[in-house]
Amino acid sequence: xxxxxxxxxxxxxxxxxxxxxxxxxxxxxxxxxxxxxxxxxxxxxxxxxxxxxxxxxxxxxxxxxxxxxxxxxxxxxxxxxxxxxxxxxxxxxxxxxxxxxxxxxxxxxxxxxxxxxxxxxxxxxxxxxxxxxxxxxxxxxxxxxxxxxxxxxxxxxxxxxxxxxxxxxxxxxxxxxxxxxxxxxxxxxxxxxxxxxxxxxxxxxxxxxxxxxxxxxxxxxxxxxxxxxxxxxxxxxxxxxxxxxxxxxxxxxxxxxxxxxxxxxxxxxx
Numbered sequence: 318x319x320x321x322x323x324x325x326x327x328x329x330x331x332x333x334x335x336x337x338x339x340x341x342x343x344x345x346x347x348x349x350x351x352x353x354x355x356x357x358x359x360x361x362x363x364x365x366x367x368x369x370x371x372x373x374x375x376x377x378x379x380x381x382x383x384x385x386x387x388x389x390x391x392x393x394x395x396x397x398x399x400x401x402x403x404x405x406x407x408x409x410x411x412x413x414x415x416x417x418x419x420x421x422x423x424x425x426x427x428x429x430x431x432x433x434x435x436x437x438x439x440x441x442x443x444x445x446x447x448x449x450x451x452x453x454x455x456x457x458x459x460x461x462x463x464x465x466x467x468x469x470x471x472x473x474x475x476x477x478x479x480x481x482x483x484x485x486x487x488x489x490x491x492x493x494x495x496x497x498x499x500x501x502x503x504x505x506x507x508x509x510x511x512x513x514x515x516x517x518x519x520x521x522x523x524x525x526x527x528x529x530x531x532x533x534x535x536x537x538x539x540x541x542x543x544x545x546x547x548x549x550x551x552x553x554x555x556x557x558x559x560x561x562x563x564x565x566x567x568x569x570x571x572x573x574x575x576x577x578x579x580x581x582x583x584x585x586x587x
Contacts, residue, residue: 320375324352330368331361338362351375386447393450394433400454402431408458410528422449423526424508429453444570445526448563452527459557465515465533465550468564472556477565481549485568490547492575493536500536507574516548526567529558 321327327348334344339361341347350356354377359369406413411420417436419428427449428436435446469478493499500520503509509524518535525531533550555564 321352321372324348327351327358330358330364330372332363334363336363353377386444390447390450393447393454396454397429397433397450398431402429402453405453405456409453409456410458411453418453420449420453420528421525423524444566444573446570448559448567448570449527451563451566452530452559455563456529456559457557459529459554461529461531462553464553466553467548467550468561471551471553471561471564473561474556474564477561481565481568485565485572486547486549488572489534489549489575490536490545493547494539494545503534503575507571515550518548524571526571527559530555530564530567532568532571 324345325348328345331344331348335342339347339356341350341356347356347361351358351360352375354375357369357375358364358372359366361369402416402418403413405411406418409418409420411418413419417428417430419426421427422437422445425438426436427438429450430436433450467478468474468481500511500522503524504511504522507524509522512521512523512533514521515533515535517537519538520536521533523531523533529552531552535548535550537546539545549568551564559567
């Protein structure tokens with residue numbers, strides 16, 4: 318198996334007909350996806366099978382941001398190794414037993430031991446694992462207030478509100494607009510619960526990604542002359558229990574989970 322050094326090496330192997338049977342607009346776009354590992358050379362219906370087999374599977378390349386996330390995750394695991402997990406359980410709403418601190422993540426068990434090793438009943442991507450470890454290390458254990466607030470109104474939230482809107486809220490709205498069973502499946506698969514309608518919304522549900530960080534999602538159906546709308550709110554205690562940056566990262570992680578679910582229904586957030 319050989320890894321390509323650049324996009325042009327891949328393009329030279331293609332017939333450059335731009336047939337679009339690979340679901341990409343051009344052969345160049347397809348070559349770029351192969352180079353990053355998002356697609357494989359064999360995904361081209363016109364490539365010679367022997368050529369595809371000779372180059373094998375292309376490993377997915379991590380972005381600079383993904384590398385930074387991995388590094389931050391390793392740093393937090395080192396801090397976890399020095400932390401008092403028994404004490405952390407009382408602050409975080411978790412349970413410390415048999416050398417592991419266990420929290421409920423989307424209703425499923427998520428555990429970490431004193432060596433920073435993670436255990437979970439569900440697949441937890443780095444964007445979720447990072448905020449969870451940060452929550453364990455920094456949560457102040459403040460009780461929920463029951464008062465819902467947007468990101469910008471939380472301590473430090475103004476600096477993250479624009480990123481959160483662009484990276485989380487807008488893609489989530491797109492899924493909700495085109496995926497009619499969105500809220501029903503979210504309740505079923507992610508241990509959410511429908512709740513009383515807030516702010517005159519047409520649909521509302523609460524997710525509990527962490528014990529002390531509930532998230533309220535409100536959706537307004539489109540009306541004549543008006544587009545649909547979706548807003549995300551947090552308990553006002555979230556600033557003390559996970560912080561604005563942690564909420565942003567957690568939101569991105571949850572969105573990644575939703576993306577996988579939505580793709581099954583032909584909906585993308587890009």
